[in-house]
Every structure is written in C-alpha cells, then in structure tokens.
Amino acid sequence: MADIVIDRVVKEFGSFRALQEISLTVNDGEFVALLGPSGCGKTTLLRIIAGLEAQTSGRVVIGGRDVSDLAPRKRGLAMVFQNYAVFPHMTVFENVAFGLRMQKAPQAEVKRRVERAASLLHIESYLDRYPAKLSGGQRQRVAVARALAVEPAVLLMDEPLSNLDALLRLEMRTELKAVLREAGTTTIYVTHDQTEAMGLADRIAVMYGGKIDQIGSPLDIYATPATRFVGSFIGSPPMNFIKVRCSQGTARIGDAALPCPSAGTEMELGLRGEDAILSPSGSGIPFDVRVVEPMGSHLLLTGSIDGQLARIVAPPTAKVNAGQRVSLDVDPTRVTWIDSTTGRVVARD
Amino acid sequence: MTTGAAELSQTSTSRGVALPSARRLLLWTGLAVLIAWVLVPIYLVALGAFGGRLGVFRWPKTIWPTDLSFAAMSQFLAIEGVFNALVNSLIAAGLTVVFSIALGAPAGYALARYTFRGQNAYRLLVLLTRAFPLAILALPLTVSFIRLGLYDTPFGVSLIHTVLALPFAALVTQSLFMGIPREYEEAAWVFGCTRFQAFMKVVLPLALPGLAATAIFAFVISWNEVFAASILTVRERTLTAYLLRILAESPLHYRFAGGFILIIPSVLFIFAVRRYLFAVWGIASK
Numbered sequence: 002m003a004d005i006v007i008d009r010v011v012k013e014f015g016s017f018r019a020l021q022e023i024s025l026t027v028n029d030g031e032f033v034a035l036l037g038p039s040g041c042g043k044t045t046l047l048r049i050i051a052g053l054e055a056q057t058s059g060r061v062v063i064g065g066r067d068v069s070d071l072a073p074r075k076r077g078l079a080m081v082f083q084n085y086a087v088f089p090h091m092t093v094f095e096n097v098a099f100g101l102r103m104q105k106a107p108q109a110e111v112k113r114r115v116e117r118a119a120s121l122l123h124i125e126s127y128l129d130r131y132p133a134k135l136s137g138g139q140r141q142r143v144a145v146a147r148a149l150a151v152e153p154a155v156l157l158m159d160e161p162l163s164n165l166d167a168l169l170r171l172e173m174r175t176e177l178k179a180v181l182r183e184a185g186t187t188t189i190y191v192t193h194d195q196t197e198a199m200g201l202a203d204r205i206a207v208m209y210g211g212k213i214d215q216i217g218s219p220l221d222i223y224a225t226p227a228t229r230f231v232g233s234f235i236g237s238p239p240m241n242f243i244k245v246r247c248s249q250g251t252a253r254i255g256d257a258a259l260p261c262p263s264a265g266t267e268m269e270l271g272l273r274g275e276d277a278i279l280s281p282s283g284s285g286i287p288f289d290v291r292v293v294e295p296m297g298s299h300l301l302l303t304g305s306i307d308g309q310l311a312r313i314v315a316p317p318t319a320k321v322n323a324g325q326r327v328s329l330d331v332d333p334t335r336v337t338w339i340d341s342t343t344g345r346v347v348a349r350d
Numbered sequence: 351m352t353t354g355a356a357e358l359s360q361t362s363t364s365r366g367v368a369l370p371s372a373r374r375l376l377l378w379t380g381l382a383v384l385i386a387w388v389l390v391p392i393y394l395v396a397l398g399a400f401g402g403r404l405g406v407f408r409w410p411k412t413i414w415p416t417d418l419s420f421a422a423m424s425q426f427l428a429i430e431g432v433f434n435a436l437v438n439s440l441i442a443a444g445l446t447v448v449f450s451i452a453l454g455a456p457a458g459y460a461l462a463r464y465t466f467r468g469q470n471a472y473r474l475l476v477l478l479t480r481a482f483p484l485a486i487l488a489l490p491l492t493v494s495f496i497r498l499g500l501y502d503t504p505f506g507v508s509l510i511h512t513v514l515a516l517p518f519a520a521l522v523t524q525s526l527f528m529g530i531p532r533e534y535e536e537a538a539w540v541f542g543c544t545r546f547q548a549f550m551k552v553v554l555p556l557a558l559p560g561l562a563a564t565a566i567f568a569f570v571i572s573w574n575e576v577f578a579a580s581i582l583t584v585r586e587r588t589l590t591a592y593l594l595r596i597l598a599e600s601p602l603h604y605r606f607a608g609g610f611i612l613i614i615p616s617v618l619f620i621f622a623v624r625r626y627l628f629a630v631w632g633i634a635s636k
Contacts, residue, residue, distance in 0.1 A: 053536050073539040080540045086533035090555045103542030151541065 003064035003077070003154035003187050004029045005050065010059030012045055019045050021211045022059070032181060032188045034198035037208035038234070043191045044159055046208070050189065051157050052076050063155055074103075079153035081161045085144040087132045093119075093143050094128040100151035118150040121180050138169045145177070149184055156181070158190045162197060174200055195235050199223070207231045224273075226337060229344040232271050238301065238312040243270040244341065245307075254307050255287040259331065262338050262347045271337030271346070274301075274314040277329040279321070285328040288313060293323050392613060398606030399423060426607040435592035438504045439573060442588050445508035446515055446572035447565045453512070454519025455561065459549075461520065462527035473524075476517045484510075488581050495582060502583050510578040515568035522567070526560040527553065566619050573615055 005027040012020040020042045027033045035043040048054040050061055052073035060069045068076045079100065087096050095102075097118055101111045119125045122142040132140055141161060148156055161177075162170045178201050181188055192198050198205045199219040206216045207230075215227035226232035232240035245252040245261070247268045252261040254270075261268060277286070286306055294301040300315040306329075313329065321327060338347045400418055426432065460466075461473060491510070492501065500506030530553055538548035554561075579591040587595070593608045600608075 051536075051540055053539070072544070073536075074542045074544065078540065080537070082533045082537055084531065084533055086531065086537035088534060088537070088552055090552075099538075100541035103547075147541070 004031075005155060005187060005189065006060075006062040007046070007050065008060040008062065010046070010049060010061065011057045012042070012049060012054070013057045019211050020049075020056075023211075023213060025206055025213060025216065027187055027189060029187055030185050032190065032201060032203045034190045034192055034202035034205045035208055036192055036195060036198040036205050036234075039193055041208040042211040043193075043208045047157055047159055047189060047191045050155075051078060051080050076155075077153065078155040078157060079148035079151050080157040081144045081148050081159065083160045083163060085140045085161075085164075087135075087140050087143050087147070089132050092129050092131055093124060093135070096132065096143055097124075097128075097146045097150045099147060104151070114150050114152070115146075118146040121149065121183070122146045122176075138165055138173065141165060141173065145180070149180070149186075152184075153186060156186045156188045158188065160192055161190075163192070163194070170197075177201065195237070199235075207234065209234070224335075225346070226271065227346055229269070229271070229339050229346075232337060232339075232346075236273060238274045238314070240337070241270075241272045241274065241306070241311040241313075242339065243272065243306050243309050243311065244268075245270050255328075256284060257286045257328075257331075259336065260333055267341040268347070269339040269341050271339055272311070272331065273335070274312050275299075276335040277313050277331050279315055279319055280328045280330040283328045285330040288327050288329050290321055290323055290325050290327060293321055392617075395606055395609050395613065398603055399610040401603070422603045422607045423610075426604050426611075429596065429604075431587075431592060431596070432589070435587050435589045438507075438583075438586050439589040441504040442508040442511060442579070443569045443572040445505060446511040447568045449508065449512040450515040450519040450568040451561065451565055454516050454564070455523045457520040458523025458525075459527050459553075461524040463532070473521070476520050479513060480517050484578055488578075491578075492581060500582075502586050504586060504588070507579050507582055507588060508572065510582065511572040511575055512568075514575065514578075515571045518571070519564050519568060522564050523557070523561065526557050526564075529560075530556050566622065570616055570619050574612070 005025075007023055007025040007027075010020055010023045011018070023042075023046060025033075035046060037043050045054060049056045050063075052068065052071060052075075056069065060067055062068065063076060063078070087093075088099070091099070094115055097115045098111050101114060106114070115128070116125065119128055122145055124139065124142050124146055127135065127139065132143065135143065141164070144161065162173055165173060174197060190198070190201060202219060204216060205219055205222050207214045207222060209228075209230045215222055215231045222231060223235055226235065226240065229242065233242070243254065245254060245268055247261040247266050250260055250262075252259050252268065252270065259270070261270075277288075288302075288304055288306050288311065290302050290304040292303040294303070295317065297317070299317055300319055300321065302313045302315055302321060303310075304313070305311060315321060339345065340347050399422060400420065457476070461469065495501040495506050500509070534552050534556070535548045538552045539545070543551060574590060575588075576590040576594055579588040580594060583591060590612060593612065597605045597608050
C-alpha cells in the first residue's frame with residue numbers, strides 16, 4: 002500500500018533548470034505514465050523518485066514516509082531500467098532473486114517468489130541460463146521479473162520497451178498491463194511513446210520543458226488538451242491548429258462560422274483529424290486536399306484549411322481525390338480553442 | 351603447424367574475408383617474419399641454456415639441440431644467492447601487485463564514475479610520473495631509504511615498482527570500470543545494496559578478469575625492473591638485479607640459463623592474459 006506524493010520538486014544542473022517545481026500525486030495501485038519528448042525531464046523525475054539523483058529542492062513522499070534524503074535501497078521500490086541492467090555474471094534465477102537475497106529472505110521463500118515471478122513473465126524455462134544467451138525481449142522479461150519478485154510497493158519503469166522491435170513491443174505491452182494489474186503495484190512509467198502511455202496508463206502526465214503540462218486519463222488528455230503542446234504531442238495524426246480571428250464570439254473560416262470564446266481575438270482552432278466530417282452539403286469549412294493516403298482502416302487527407310496545413314481522417318470508402326476542394330462539418334463542442342500568445346487552451350463561454 | 355594454418359584459413363573464409371592470393375602471400379610472409387622476429391631469439395636463448403657449454407660456442411648453429419642437458423640450468427639454480435634473489439623478486443613483485451591494485455583500482459573507479467574538478471589534470475599527472483627519469487631520483491631516494499630503514503629490503507623496492515606500475519593500474523582500471531554500465535550499479539542500489547555492496551557484488555565480479563590482467567602486468571613490471579632494484583639493494587637483491595651482477599662474471603651458457611629463466615614469466619603472462627589485453631586495448635577478440 003503506497004501512494005507517491007511529489008511535492009514541488011526542483012532539479013537544477015548548474016544553471017539549467019531541468020525540473021521546475023513539479024508536483025504530482027500518484028494514488029495507491031495506480032499506473033501513471035510520464036510522457037514527453039526527450040529532454041523534458043521525465044527520466045530525471047523518475048530518478049529522483051528512485052533516489053538515484055538528488056533533487057535541488059522539494060520532497061518525495063512514498064506511503065506517507067518522506068524519503069527525500071534516503072538512499073535508493075531504503076525507499077521500498079523496484080525499478081526496470083531502459084537497458085534492463087540484468088546482471089551478466091548471474092543466472093536468470095539469481096538475477097530475479099537478487100532483491101530477495103539482499104533482504105535476506107529464507108531460501109524456500111526466495112525459490113517460491115522467484116518461481117512465481119518467473120511464471121508470471123513466462124521465463125521459467127531458462128532460469129538457469131546466463132543473460133548473454135537471452136534475446137532482448139527475454140532480458141526485458143527478466144528485468145521485470147526481478148522487479149516484481151520483491152513485491153515492491155512502488156514500481157518505476159524507465160522506457161522499458163524502447164529497445165524492443167515493434168512487434169515485440171506490442172506483445173510485451175499487453176502482457177505488462179495484465180501482469181501489473183494482477184500485482185496491483187503503484188507504477189510510474191516513463192515513455193516518449195504516446196501509444197504506450199495511452200494503452201497502459203490509468204493517468205498520463207504530459208511533461209514539456211521541465212513542467213507537467215497536463216495530468217489526466219488518456220481519453221481526457223486526448224479529447225481536451227490543456228495546452229497547444231499536449232494537443233500536438235498526443236494523437237496520430239496530431240491535432241490541427243488553424244489560426245483564426247474572433248470577433249463578437251464568432252470565428253469565420255470561409256463560409257463557415259463557429260462560435261468561439263470571447264477571451265481574445267487572435268485564436269487558434271484545435272481540431273482532431275477525425276472530428277471533422279466530410280460534408281455532403283458543401284457548406285462547411287473549405288479544405289483543399291493535396292495528398293490522399295489510404296491507410297486501410299481510414300484515409301489520411303493532407304491539405305490546407307484557409308492556407309494552413311491540416312490533416313483530416315476520412316472513412317476508407319470516401320471518394321476524395323487530390324486537388325479537390327471538399328468541405329468539412331465540425332461539431333463546435335469537439336473543437337479546442339487556444340490563445341495564440343500563451344499557447345494555453347481557453348475555456349468555452 | 352599445418353593444422354593451425356588450416357584452421358586459421360578456415361576461420362578467415364568463414365568470416366567472409368577472401369583476400370586475393372598475392373595479398374594473401376604478403377600477409378602470411380609478414381606474419382612469418384613477425385613470428386620469427388619474436389621466436390628466433392627466444393629459441394636461441396633456450397638453445398644456449400640447454401645446449402651445454404659446447405653448444406653455446408658451436409658454429410654454425412644447429413637448428414635442433416644436439417646434446418640436450420639440464421646441467422647448466424641446475425648448476426645455475428644452485429649458485430649461491432639465486433634462490434634468495436628469486437624469493438626477493440617474488441616478494442617485491444607480489445607487494446607491487448597488492449599496492450598498485452589497492453591504490454590504482456580506486457583511482458580508476460573514481461576517474462570512471464565521478465566528474466570532479468581537475469579530473470583531466472589528474473589523469474595527465476598520473477602519466478607524468480612516468481616522465482620522471484628514475485636516474486635523477488636515484489641518489490636522493492637511496493639516502494631517504496637508508497634514513498627510513500627501507501634500504502636493502504624487498505618492501506622498499508616494491509614501493510618504487512608500485513610508482514612505476516601505478517599509472518598503468520589507474521588508467522587501465524579506469525577504462526575497465528567505464529566499460530561496466532552505471533545502470534548495473536544503480537540496479538543493485540535500488541534492489542537493496544549499499545554502494546560498497548553494489549561494488550562487491552556487481553562491479554567487482556565483472557571487473558575481475560581485467561583486474562587480474564592489471565595485476566599480472568604490475569607483476570611483470572616489477573619482475574623485469576632492474577635499475578631501481580640494483581641501486582636500492584646490496585644483499586637482498588631481486589633476481590634481475592642479482593643476475594645482472596653475477597652474470598657479468600659467469601660463463602656464457604650460465605648467462606643463457608639466467609636469461610631464459612627471466613623470459614619465462616613474461617611469456618606465461620602474455621599467454622595467460624592476451625584475451626583481456628585485447629579487450630583492454632579495444633581490439634575485438636573473437
């Protein structure tokens with residue numbers, strides 16, 4: 002039973018501020034993904050939670066205990082490293098047993114828990130092999146089994162799937178989710194891969210430039226991004242941003258008029274590619290199609306709205322040709338409005 | 351020999367390296383010359399050591415030893431003081447190994463794992479100790495050693511030999527520890543180790559082969575060193591220093607016997623650690 006409270010954590014490397022007053026609460030048993038581009042500080046934050054890096058200021062509280070100044074071994078957590086860090090001079094069994102041995106668990110207990118963790122990750126058949134004889138995917142399983150064998154209150158994972166090929170990654174992602182759900186461990190998972198974060202996490206914290214831009218469930222973050230960055234980082238294709246002028250609560254694009262918040266005049270319209278529907282009437286927002294890419298499950302249309310780049314997802318059966326001008330129907334409630342100057346989303350009136 | 355060559359050519363073709371025959375010939379000629387360059391003198395020394403008094407002076411030399419005898423060898427080993435010098439050499443070399451690992455490995459670890467002010471200057475300084483000619487230091491060292499009571503002891507000699515071996519120990523162990531990913535240690539910390547435990551349980555076992563190579567290297571440096579050992583001892587000489595003195599007055603086949611005994615440890619060393627040396631030097635040893 003352990004929740005994690007990160008309280009105004011700051012990390013400075015010399016004059017560079019890698020983390021600016023990060024606060025985040027992870028509930029007991031929750032799976033939170035730290036998602037962001039490289040260099041956004043997500044790994045630094047994870048290492049501070051693990052105790053591998055010292056914060057400049059702020060506190061880390063795990064299960065009600067302030068662990069800010071404790072060594073990693075006293076924090077009661079386990080970690081899966083990006084390059085697995087499976088010890089090459091020990092057999093798989095000894096690797097998985099490592100944490101238990103350090104806790105001086107009795108031999109029978111060690112054996113029982115190693116076998117349990119091994120069966121959970123399907124590595125029973127090579128417990129007596131050395132890691133050099135294993136493939137990347139198998140090593141990754143060993144690293145996860147080693148972390149689960151100690152039955153940690155908190156599990157930290159640093160891009161554990163990034164070194165696997167695409168197919169294996171998909172397979173491991175599914176398995177990881179099932180295994181962690183069963184174990185009920187509080188998990189923080191660092192990744193730059195949005196599909197991993199969306200698929201695995203209960204909540205996602207999107208990080209950018211040493212700050213958390215938004216925390217929320219995958220669907221919330223997808224549907225209602227808090228900043229321009231979140232909208233552009235999440236989703237494939239990313240959200241479209243169209244600069245428009247607002248006056249008296251209406252924005253005009255071509256013939257179409259959309260109600261917009263009265264907060265400012267220079268606004269950006271954030272539009273998900275699949276929230277626009279090809280209009281049969283021809284009265285919507287004009288869209289000049291430049292490229293049509295059939296993706297199987299859908300058509301990806303690249304073109305421009307009011308001279309600005311946009312990507313729209315259309316049904317696979319739609320009859321659209323490159324060079325054609327189509328018109329789009331947009332549901333005003335599914336549109337995001339962003340203040341051009343701050344990059345933050347503006348609430349609707 | 352022929353099977354060896356066959357094996358070699360097989361491995362080279364299996365790696366997909368198909369050299370044109372002219373270049374192949376050049377390669378093998380070069381190899382043969384290099385091998386001869388190293389092996390022929392050693393062989394001649396061995397011939398002198400085991401060929402007996404007459405064998406040394408026979409001309410032209412025969413390729414195969416005619417009258418093989420261990421007489422010169424056993425007589426040489428029976429010379430008064432040789433055994434004592436051998437023991438002194440082993441003590442001095444052993445202590446040199448202990449000191450250079452005990453002092454060099456932590457220095458190498460610090461250089462590999464921490465960034466600190468003056469790191470590069472320190473690295474250069476370590477090497478600069480080798481730039482100091484020992485001859486200049488000889489007199490002051492002798493005087494200080496007499497004052498400290500270190501003069502004429504294997505311990506005193508080992509201190510100087512440690513100075514000679516330490517730069518290598520520090521720099522070789524540095525590259526050794528750099529080759530062991532920091533993540534291993536971090537994983538050990540997370541799973542319950544103190545820094546020291548993590549070093550003992552994870553880093554040390556992985557570094558052990560390289561440390562062994564470093565140790566033997568220090569051993570050989572001490573074993574072969576003759577200058578410092580000669581000026582810092584009178585009665586308790588190491589084998590090289592002792593041989594230098596007595597062999598000047600000995601018959602030629604004794605000199606060959608002495609020389610042969612001095613070669614053996616180096617040759618054994620190279621055979622024992624060539625794999626690790628390649629690794630240290632960054633040459634893949636497949």
